[in-house]
Amino acid sequence: MVVCPAVAAPAVRRSLGQCRPLRCGAGPRGTWALSGGGGSLRLCSTRASLEGINRPVIDRIIRVDHAGEYGANRIYAGQMAVLGRSSVGPIIQQMWNQEKDHLKKFNELMVAYRVRPTVLLPFWNVAGFVLGAGSALLGKKGAMACTVAVEESISDHYNNQIRTLVEEDPEKYKELLQIIKQFRDDEREHHDIGIEHDAEMAPAYSVLKTAIQLGCKAAIFLSERI
Ligand SMILES: [Fe+2]
Numbered sequence: 236m237v238v239c240p241a242v243a244a245p246a247v248r249r250s251l252g253q254c255r256p257l258r259c260g261a262g263p264r265g266t267w268a269l270s271g272g273g274g275s276l277r278l279c280s281t282r283a284s285l286e287g288i289n290r291p292v293i294d295r296i297i298r299v300d301h302a303g304e305y306g307a308n309r310i311y312a313g314q315m316a317v318l319g320r321s322s323v324g325p326i327i328q329q330m331w332n333q334e335k336d337h338l339k340k341f342n343e344l345m346v347a348y349r350v351r352p353t354v355l356l357p358f359w360n361v362a363g364f365v366l367g368a369g370s371a372l373l374g375k376k377g378a379m380a381c382t383v384a385v386e387e388s389i390s391d392h393y394n395n396q397i398r399t400l401v402e403e404d405p406e407k408y409k410e411l412l413q414i415i416k417q418f419r420d421d422e423r424e425h426h427d428i429g430i431e432h433d434a435e436m437a438p439a440y441s442v443l444k445t446a447i448q449l450g451c452k453a454a455i456f457l458s459e460r461i
């Protein structure tokens with residue numbers, strides 16, 4: 236048994252009342268690679284108890300949020316591939332950098348809470364990039380319209396999760412709540428940046444926004460479940 240270096244969320248374990256370190260198992264069910272970006276991480280089998288948490292709720296929350304942050308990273312990657320050298324390149328890069336931090340945190344939470352990623356990650360990899368690049372091909376305003384649509388959906392989604400966790404037990408899920416609230420604020424900021432950069436002037440803005448948000452709803456529904 237080797238102490239797993241990937242388990243980087245001691246505060247999460249503290250919040251769960253755990254005092255033992257999580258460890259990596261070497262057996263067939265012991266470790267498996269996470270392909271969710273943000274570097275190679277390993278999910279670890281552990282004897283540490285996650286007792287007291289509402290397992291189905293936490294599984295669903297962490298799996299879908301990881302998928303969402305992964306998708307957001309792919310969207311910004313697609314936008315940067317098209318608009319990276321334009322005047323909005325630095326602003327897109329700045330938002331992307333924050334998404335990288337978000338994804339890194341959810342990678343850590345998946346390990347700490349022992350949640351498996353959605354099986355749809357390879358699909359979100361392609362779909363996210365295509366959405367980002369496709370919207371950017373409509374121009375800067377198109378890219379920003381995509382940002383507004385996605386970030387509004389994600390911040391609403393985070394608000395729903397905050398309500399769920401508060402109803403469950405705000406003390407038990409204090410740290411998770413803090414993380415989700417912080418990320419919700421970041422997504423809200425991304426949304427506002429999109430508006431400030433003329434998202435609403437994009438061609439067929441409301442059709443585009445509605446279509447993207449329908450896609451986000453479907454992505455959330457699926458990623459929570461499979
Ligand atoms: Fe994010």
Ligand SMILES: [Fe+2]
Pocket residue numbers: 307330334386421422425
């Ligand atoms: Fe965002």
